[in-house]
Amino acid sequence: MRPTVHDIAAAAGVSLATVDRVLNQRPGVRHVTREKVETAIRELGYIRDVAAANLAKGRTYPLVFILPASDNSFMHGLNAEIRQAVLRSSAERTDIRTIEVPAFDPAALVSVLEELSREKPCGIALVATDAPGVRAVVDRLVRERFPIVTLVSDLTGSLRHHYAGVDNIAAGRTAARLLGRFLGPKKGEIAVLAGSMLVRDHRERLEGFTAVMAEEFPDLAILPVLEGRDDPEIAHMLVADALCRNAGIIGVYSLGAGNRGLIRALKEKAVDRVLTVIAHELTAHTRAALIDNTIDAILNQDAGHEVRSAIRVLKAKADGLAVIEAQERIRLDIFLKDNLP
Amino acid sequence: MRPTVHDIAAAAGVSLATVDRVLNQRPGVRHVTREKVETAIRELGYIRDVAAANLAKGRTYPLVFILPASDNSFMHGLNAEIRQAVLRSSAERTDIRTIEVPAFDPAALVSVLEELSREKPCGIALVATDAPGVRAVVDRLVRERFPIVTLVSDLTGSLRHHYAGVDNIAAGRTAARLLGRFLGPKKGEIAVLAGSMLVRDHRERLEGFTAVMAEEFPDLAILPVLEGRDDPEIAHMLVADALCRNAGIIGVYSLGAGNRGLIRALKEKAVDRVLTVIAHELTAHTRAALIDNTIDAILNQDAGHEVRSAIRVLKAKADGLAVIEAQERIRLDIFLKDNLP
DNA sequence: GATTTTTTGATTTACGTACATCAAAATTGG
DNA sequence: CCAATTTTGATGTACGTAAATCAAAAAATC
Numbered sequence: 001m002r003p004t005v006h007d008i009a010a011a012a013g014v015s016l017a018t019v020d021r022v023l024n025q026r027p028g029v030r031h032v033t034r035e036k037v038e039t040a041i042r043e044l045g046y047i048r049d050v051a052a053a054n055l056a057k058g059r060t061y062p063l064v065f066i067l068p069a070s071d072n073s074f075m076h077g078l079n080a081e082i083r084q085a086v087l088r089s090s091a092e093r094t095d096i097r098t099i100e101v102p103a104f105d106p107a108a109l110v111s112v113l114e115e116l117s118r119e120k121p122c123g124i125a126l127v128a129t130d131a132p133g134v135r136a137v138v139d140r141l142v143r144e145r146f147p148i149v150t151l152v153s154d155l156t157g158s159l160r161h162h163y164a165g166v167d168n169i170a171a172g173r174t175a176a177r178l179l180g181r182f183l184g185p186k187k188g189e190i191a192v193l194a195g196s197m198l199v200r201d202h203r204e205r206l207e208g209f210t211a212v213m214a215e216e217f218p219d220l221a222i223l224p225v226l227e228g229r230d231d232p233e234i235a236h237m238l239v240a241d242a243l244c245r246n247a248g249i250i251g252v253y254s255l256g257a258g259n260r261g262l263i264r265a266l267k268e269k270a271v272d273r274v275l276t277v278i279a280h281e282l283t284a285h286t287r288a289a290l291i292d293n294t295i296d297a298i299l300n301q302d303a304g305h306e307v308r309s310a311i312r313v314l315k316a317k318a319d320g321l322a323v324i325e326a327q328e329r330i331r332l333d334i335f336l337k338d339n340l341p
Numbered sequence: 342m343r344p345t346v347h348d349i350a351a352a353a354g355v356s357l358a359t360v361d362r363v364l365n366q367r368p369g370v371r372h373v374t375r376e377k378v379e380t381a382i383r384e385l386g387y388i389r390d391v392a393a394a395n396l397a398k399g400r401t402y403p404l405v406f407i408l409p410a411s412d413n414s415f416m417h418g419l420n421a422e423i424r425q426a427v428l429r430s431s432a433e434r435t436d437i438r439t440i441e442v443p444a445f446d447p448a449a450l451v452s453v454l455e456e457l458s459r460e461k462p463c464g465i466a467l468v469a470t471d472a473p474g475v476r477a478v479v480d481r482l483v484r485e486r487f488p489i490v491t492l493v494s495d496l497t498g499s500l501r502h503h504y505a506g507v508d509n510i511a512a513g514r515t516a517a518r519l520l521g522r523f524l525g526p527k528k529g530e531i532a533v534l535a536g537s538m539l540v541r542d543h544r545e546r547l548e549g550f551t552a553v554m555a556e557e558f559p560d561l562a563i564l565p566v567l568e569g570r571d572d573p574e575i576a577h578m579l580v581a582d583a584l585c586r587n588a589g590i591i592g593v594y595s596l597g598a599g600n601r602g603l604i605r606a607l608k609e610k611a612v613d614r615v616l617t618v619i620a621h622e623l624t625a626h627t628r629a630a631l632i633d634n635t636i637d638a639i640l641n642q643d644a645g646h647e648v649r650s651a652i653r654v655l656k657a658k659a660d661g662l663a664v665i666e667a668q669e670r671i672r673l674d675i676f677l678k679d680n681l682p
Numbered sequence: 683g684a685t686t687t688t689t690t691g692a693t694t695t696a697c698g699t700a701c702a703t704c705a706a707a708a709t710t711g712g
Numbered sequence: 713c714c715a716a717t718t719t720t721g722a723t724g725t726a727c728g729t730a731a732a733t734c735a736a737a738a739a740a741t742c
């Protein structure tokens with residue numbers, strides 16, 4: 001049997017009330033007494049029964065998710081996963097709210113965060129726009145003991161407790177190697193479609209991609225990056241245009257969202273050409289394109305895992321508990337048409 | 342606030358004791374009364390607070406893991422993950438025990454299961470040897486209301502509640518496509534190294550692999566399968582022998598364990614040849630081989646996820662609760678040297 | 683040494699459920 | 713209709729922790 005507060009009280013030679021004061025950092029305990037209790041806790045290996053504690057406290061975990069208001073399948077999917085989590089909230093004692101902010105807009109994100117700091121949620125998850133202003137508020141909130149995790153896209157150099165997303169440099173590198181290996185001995189040009197260089201995940205993917213391309217596949221030349229702002233219409237225009245102008249394109253890497261537009265452009269302008277295409281994010285559109293051979297591989301981050309991981313981590317941080325690191329690592333999924341879920 | 346037993350009692354117009362009798366299927370409730378209570382439960386959307394219930398019951402979950410006594414890195418890793426889970430058992434109210442049985446030995450597995458049926462654990466996870474005798478006991482145990490999940494390798498047509506492992510047909514298909522795409526226009530022969538055709542996971546991987554090879558890569562010929570019994574020594578011998586005899590081999594698919602032997606053989610016999618190699622299971626050996634380009638891609642199942650998933654599912658089944666299907670799907674990891682964890 | 687302040691103890695209630703006991707009511711059998 | 717049986721209610725305790733109250737003891741201040 002694991003020890004209880006009663007065992008601690010007996011072992012330390014103090015009353016239950018004192019143990020409670022120590023455990024819940026309430027005032028009115030002398031330093032020496034506090035130490036006696038802490039020693040007993042350590043020696044007996046006491047671990048607070050979180051279930052019982054939550055029951056007694058009637059505790060719930062008010063959590064806030066801050067998402068960019070982007071109209072693409074990935075963000076819709078992320079939203080859907082959060083709604084799923086809301087359905088489970090009674091069992092998990094969570095109370096989840098989402099706030100949408102304009103995409104790629106640091107100032108809007110900052111003001112939302114400022115406001116949140118007043119209403120004291122017990123945890124915040126945000127898709128970070130990577131800007132110094134954002135980092136400043138996040139760091140301040142962390143210092144004020146708000147558990148904060150970044151979701152999908154991280155915040156450079158910030159104190160956030162955790163990042164629930166994939167390693168985007170590795171993702172870019174992986175895309176490059178897949179593209180290079182799939183193309184084999186062919187020489188030609190590679191078009192890269194990104195959302196915006198204002199978000200860190202896109203920058204990092206590009207960074208990884210170009211690094212491996214330069215190191216290992218010198219016969220493939222990367223064309224200037226097309227910035228589609230994760231918008232299907234803009235993406236369509238940019239890709240269609242590039243394909244028309246440049247007959248030397250033999251491969252495409254789409255590292256952002258808005259793949260609907262990319263796929264349409266490919267089907268319109270490249271029916272007669274053999275292109276090798278790698279895209280990010282598994283959605284209804286990219287899935288169909290993978291199956292009909294328009295896309296050769298999809299790199300994906302599982303939005304459901306990211307949301308559940310963010311919630312687990314925020315709850316754990318709120319309780320001052322450890323997390324299972326390996327469990328919270330968000331893996332890069334690679335889908336070919338054979339291993340689609 | 343979610344409804345409690347008190348709310349149910351009030352709504353149904355009965356006493357707390359009667360609600361309790363209904364909830365815990367105790368006798369002494371008239372049919373009509375029982376229905377009244379069940380209606381109230383449904384209408385208020387009552388969900389038992391599992392944490393409070395477990396607290397009251399002082400419940401623990403005695404779980405048993407049955408593993409083959411195989412001396413390879415994957416099984417060692419699986420064992421290590423179970424030990425990790427044991428460390429968490431006080432917090433998770435689990436009481437985990439593992440039993441080792443001889444590998445590829447249905448009779449041994451059956452007798453262990455028979456014995457377990459007497460001591461009533463609240464859940465069993467087993468790496469199944471796919472044999473009718475094993476299926477028969479498992480089905481009997483399921484009918485006797487033992488929660489059972491298969492781990493890593495499934496049991497054909499059985500009633501087990503859940504399978505915590507990857508889709509091995511998809512894994513084989515994926516391996517074939519990666520190999521085919523990496524080899525590009527080359528023609529030649531492919532060596533396949535398996536553990537044993539007695540376990541379903543290996544059979545399925547081979548099935549998926551040969552299917553895609555036949556459909557999509559007719560220029561690649563699959564040589565007769567080498568059965569290495571997941572043993573590094575045997576694997577080494579078989580692969581070295583095949584490489585010496587057959588100069589036409591341009592690719593290797595290792596779908597089982599014992600990759601230490603494979604890697605040694607490759608380094609000894611194929612330094613001067615350009616081979617494309619796909620192997621299963623990320624271990625210290627395969628990881629090193631991926632980094633030094635001896636292996637081109639590794640397909641992996643995350644043993645930690647499998648163990649944690651098995652535990653979650655067994656607990657949920659023991660409590661008669663639903664599981665989050667998407668969370669319990671074990672994904673096939675594809676590792677290139679760029680996305681190693 | 684008396685007074686104030688701080689620290690500690692003892693005790694109670696609560697959280698939501700499980701489970702046991704005993705009495706009261708309702709139903710059934712004869 | 714009475715007795716036997718079944719069903720239901722009322723009540724209390726327990727699980728491990730949180731949180732509050734009030735009294736008692738110890739320490740610090742003058």
